[in-house]
Every structure is written in C-alpha cells, then in structure tokens.
Amino acid sequence: MTDTVDELNQVMAEADCLVDENRVHSAIRTMAADITERLRETNPLLLCVMNGGLILTGQLLPMLKFPVQAEYLHATRYRQETTGGILEWKLRPEVDMNGRTIIIVDDILDEGTTLCAIADYCKAHGAAEVLTAVLVDKQHDRKARPGLKADFTGLTVEDRFLFGFGMDYKGYWRNAPGIYAVKGL
Numbered sequence: 001m002t003d004t005v006d007e008l009n010q011v012m013a014e015a016d017c018l019v020d021e022n023r024v025h026s027a028i029r030t031m032a033a034d035i036t037e038r039l040r041e042t043n044p045l046l047l048c049v050m051n052g053g054l055i056l057t058g059q060l061l062p063m064l065k066f067p068v069q070a071e072y073l074h075a076t077r078y079r080q081e082t083t084g085g086i087l088e089w090k091l092r093p094e095v096d097m098n099g100r101t102i103i104i105v106d107d108i109l110d111e112g113t114t115l116c117a118i119a120d121y122c123k124a125h126g127a128a129e130v131l132t133a134v135l136v137d138k139q140h141d142r143k144a145r146p147g148l149k150a151d152f153t154g155l156t157v158e159d160r161f162l163f164g165f166g167m168d169y170k171g172y173w174r175n176a177p178g179i180y181a182v183k184g185l
C-alpha cells in the first residue's frame, strides 16, 4: 500500500499540468451557459457517465439554471489501463427515455467509442434527441467516427494520457484539481 501511494505521489510530481484549475473552472462555466441556452426549454434528462463524469457533472449541475432530472450509468473500457478495450456496461440507466432530450456528461472524448455506444443505447431506448458534453476532447485522428465531436466541449487537449478532474490514473487522482498528463505517456 505504501508502495502504491509513493508511486501515485511520484506520478503527480512528474506529471505535466496541461490545464490549471482556474482554466478548468472557466471552461465549465462556459459549458454551463451554452447548455442552459440550448436546453432550458427541453426538460432534459442528464446522464452522468460514471466514474469519470462524476466531477464535471457535480460542478455543472448547480450552474444549470433550469430544472434538470439527473441520473447516472456506468460504462467502462479502460479499467486500470491506459488503452481502451471492449466497452463493459456495469450499470445501464433504468429511467424511461422515451421521447426525452438526453444530455450525456462525461470527462473525456478520447476515441469516442464510449460516448457513441451510450448515445446509440439512448436512441435505441426511444430518446428523441441525444446530446453529449465532455470536459476534454483529446486531439488525434483515431476517433471512432471521422470528425466526431461532442455537442459541448470544455477544453481541447493534446494526445497524452490524462488524469484529474474525473480522469483516473490506475483508479486514483480523479481528484487532481486540473488536467495533468502522465510523464512519458
């Protein structure tokens, strides 16, 4: 256990801070204003993608100036790794989506496999409209569909392995108060 904590402290000490806390908060405020303008009349259902979407959802929700129904789901494909595999649904949303406007909230759109699968699930369960919101869009040409973008994006970040603000390193450091890149990754 001490070894684990030492390694995790070392990872943070050596990491590059790509976006500091102030810039992250400012990006979330802008997202909240954009989402409010777009969705305030639609009675949307917000779906937080656990675990990574937890922090963004928690910060975004109090900034949305209209009634929001918030639920969650859990889908994962990276587990403790730095590359993604098959998407595993750990908890599917049970809420009725029929005819609803859905906004899916997650920490990162990397290849986009996760968000596409969740959006497809919502459409297959009767959602009238599915929108997506992510704190970070990672810049590279490996997207699940060419040109794939979220409807609301906080920040665009270089192609490194990231942690902080919901994103984990081996299950830890989701609490890091900024967007960090692991040394060498």
Ligand SMILES: O=P(O)(O)OC[C@H]1O[C@H](OP(=O)(O)OP(=O)(O)O)[C@H](O)[C@@H]1O
Binding pocket: 049, 050, 051, 052, 053, 075, 076, 077, 078, 079, 084, 106, 107, 108, 109, 110, 111, 112, 113, 114, 115, 168
């Ligand atoms: O765009 P993609 O390449 O599909 O990757 C993005 C997904 O990866 C992370 O989840 P992860 O699988 O690590 O699960 P977690 O949220 O529980 O950490 C992140 O929270 C996104 O949901």
Ligand SMILES: Nc1nc2[nH]cnc2c(=O)[nH]1
Binding pocket: 078, 108, 110, 111, 160, 161, 162, 163, 167, 168, 169
């Ligand atoms: N923690 C973390 N999870 C991810 N899921 C997809 N890309 C990333 C990333 O860069 N960091």
